[in-house]
Amino acid sequence: MRPSQALYSALAPTYEEHFEVPHRRAYDTLAWERVRRVLPGRGPIVDAGCGVGRWVDRLVAAGHTVIGIEQSPGMLAELRRADRPGFTLVEGSMETAELAEGSAAMVMALGSLQYTADPEATVRRFARWVRPGGRVVVLVDSLMGLVLELLRDGRPAEATERLRTRMGVWRVDGQHADMHLFDAARLRRAFEDAGLTDVEVHGLLVTAAPLGVGRLTEELQRDWDAHLALERELLADPAMADAGKQLLATGRRPTSDGDEG
Numbered sequence: 001m002r003p004s005q006a007l008y009s010a011l012a013p014t015y016e017e018h019f020e021v022p023h024r025r026a027y028d029t030l031a032w033e034r035v036r037r038v039l040p041g042r043g044p045i046v047d048a049g050c051g052v053g054r055w056v057d058r059l060v061a062a063g064h065t066v067i068g069i070e071q072s073p074g075m076l077a078e079l080r081r082a083d084r085p086g087f088t089l090v091e092g093s094m095e096t097a098e099l100a101e102g103s104a105a106m107v108m109a110l111g112s113l114q115y116t117a118d119p120e121a122t123v124r125r126f127a128r129w130v131r132p133g134g135r136v137v138v139l140v141d142s143l144m145g146l147v148l149e150l151l152r153d154g155r156p157a158e159a160t161e162r163l164r165t166r167m168g169v170w171r172v173d174g175q176h177a178d179m180h181l182f183d184a185a186r187l188r189r190a191f192e193d194a195g196l197t198d199v200e201v202h203g204l205l206v207t208a209a210p211l212g213v214g215r216l217t218e219e220l221q222r223d224w225d226a227h228l229a230l231e232r233e234l235l236a237d238p239a240m241a242d243a244g245k246q247l248l249a250t251g252r253r254p255t256s257d258g259d260e261g
Helices: 005-018 022-037 054-061 073-079 119-129 143-152 156-165 184-193 208-222 224-236 238-243
Strands: 045-048 066-070 087-091 104-110 130-141 167-172 175-180 197-204 246-252
Touching: 005 073, 005 167, 005 175, 022 104, 022 130, 022 197, 022 208, 022 224, 022 246, 045 054, 045 119, 054 066, 066 073, 073 087, 104 119, 119 130, 119 184, 130 143, 130 184, 143 156, 143 208, 143 238, 156 167, 184 197, 184 238, 184 246, 197 224, 197 238, 208 224, 224 238
Parallel strands: 045 066, 045 104, 066 087, 104 130
Antiparallel strands: 130 246, 167 175, 197 246
């Protein structure tokens, strides 16, 4: 796999602007709404792949202490520009970072897990880091969502390649990063194999594939609230998960060996 550090370093100085684009702002809004539902009442939250601190700032503002893990030099440089009380930075990869078992109230990896060499093994690490009763939350790119978009755009060869390899490529300003693509079944299986219970998988931006980014942007600009309401209704039905542009999964570490939720 081509690593993501160089691409994210190139994006870092303008990364906040990246999410001013309507469709990204929409899935960002939907993701935050789901995350807020499972935020712990106390204890540290681990943000694995914390980037420039977009989610860190929200969590700290909500009164949480946060441990951020980041390895991209450009992202690290941007992170150090701000003083964030309640925030601890761990420089390095989420695949090798050493955190004590059961030390976190929640572990989240939003848009970062797909760049690891072995996502399933990384989910198992997350499950060990959370305390009993703690949550793991991840956001990844959807295999089916991408395949449907490519077919809609008249790119069947690439669509079938993505379906066959379960891999995608993000290209930005001459930089390339390979990433794993997920379906809901694979993501659910990764969580359950890690010993997590109460697993839920939801699709974000279900209308992206049928509408395309252009029409989706027009709909969001025409009536933001109405289109977000539609997206929330589609997101709430697990049957629609694989149609989403992204998949968001949550799971809970059991409080005891016999705890099934």
